[in-house]
Amino acid sequence: MKILTVVGARPQFIKACMLSKIIVQEPDLQEIIVHTGQHYDVNMSDIFFNELKLPVPDYHLKIGSGSHGKQTSKMLCKLEEIMVEEKPDIVLVYGDTNSTLAGSLSAAKLNIPIAHVESGLRSYNKKMPEEINRVVTDHLSTLFFCPTQTAVNNLKKEGINHGVYLTGDINYDALLFYKSYALNHSTILSDLNLTKEEYYLATIHRAENTDNYHRLKTILEAFNELDMKVIFPIHPRTKEKIKQMNLLNLLHSSNIKTIEPLPYFDMIHIENFAKAILTDSGGVQKEAYMLRVPCITLRDETEWTETVDSKWNTLVGASNLGNISHAIANVKKPSNYPAIFGDGHSSKIMTNILLNFK
């Protein structure tokens, strides 16, 4: 079976590496990897291919940044050509980015079945580009690899019942695989002169926060009020928006340590020893839970509702400074810890499903 995998953004490289490792061991499976080039800075792309030993992509489309329509349509044109040429038996897409949408739409129009990893997640907020991408992709897919029971239930509500598998979460596979290496080899704490549990870690990149002056300002003001240093590996989108919105003065304070986006092993290490994590990232919310670090989510809703139900994750939005400060002041580790994300073998489960797919 020929599998054509479409990736393009940072979180997809981390997820895809786990499945690729298993696919390559299966003589009946062949994987062709297409990198759309949605993320292209070395520290948003190449660094993950090198560190996680992902195979060099068979095709690199070099699409780069652009408005949603331009970026997605450029991807569609090139992906269609490649799919016609390669004639894959199935197209594998991850998550909810524009690369996911382009991969699934190109495949669907050519009647190629689609397997969607991280299927069934919903925020029920269609203002998010990710929600549109994931809803469309799910309604075009044939195999639905759901990380959580909530994801399975969400698909059911939309009438999607066939080909739905509760596989567990692929980020959990990656975390279990790399955690001890990351904890033993990363020197990020000493590099940044940090003491365990005496700093907060923050990541922000979602359009709903970066593209809204009030929300972005409130987030940066909250970081400035914290009782400990905030380490802020800054996504290129956020860096640009802070400059455009004249908010640099809030960034250049003694309480915020801005750094470049981190490689995965350093990220796991710095997440693991944070007193708490403040984020709007999906992957980082999950990793906080997996590492048992309290998380404050700077969004109005989350797809990872189980992390909130278990009280490890607190949703505070990003428009009220008082709410953010209150949540951080009251951060603690709950005693319960339900197994939300499976057992860390989701890539094996997905591979077996692919092997049996006719």
Ligand code: UD1
């Ligand atoms: C994308 C995904 C988002 C995902 C995130 C992971 C979409 C709609 N959004 O958001 O779901 O959570 O990736 O990180 O697909 N830029 C650079 N260098 C890069 C990449 C981006 O400078 O290597 C800058 C450009 O100014 C670009 C902006 O970041 O315009 C946004 O990049 P884009 O890929 O469009 O969206 P993300 O915000 O990264």
Ligand code: UDP
């Ligand atoms: N990540 C990383 N370095 C960083 C920030 C994030 O390696 O500086 C990893 C993080 O550990 C997680 C993934 O990137 O595995 C999350 O990606 P991101 O936050 O960009 O996107 P999202 O998950 O929100 O789609």
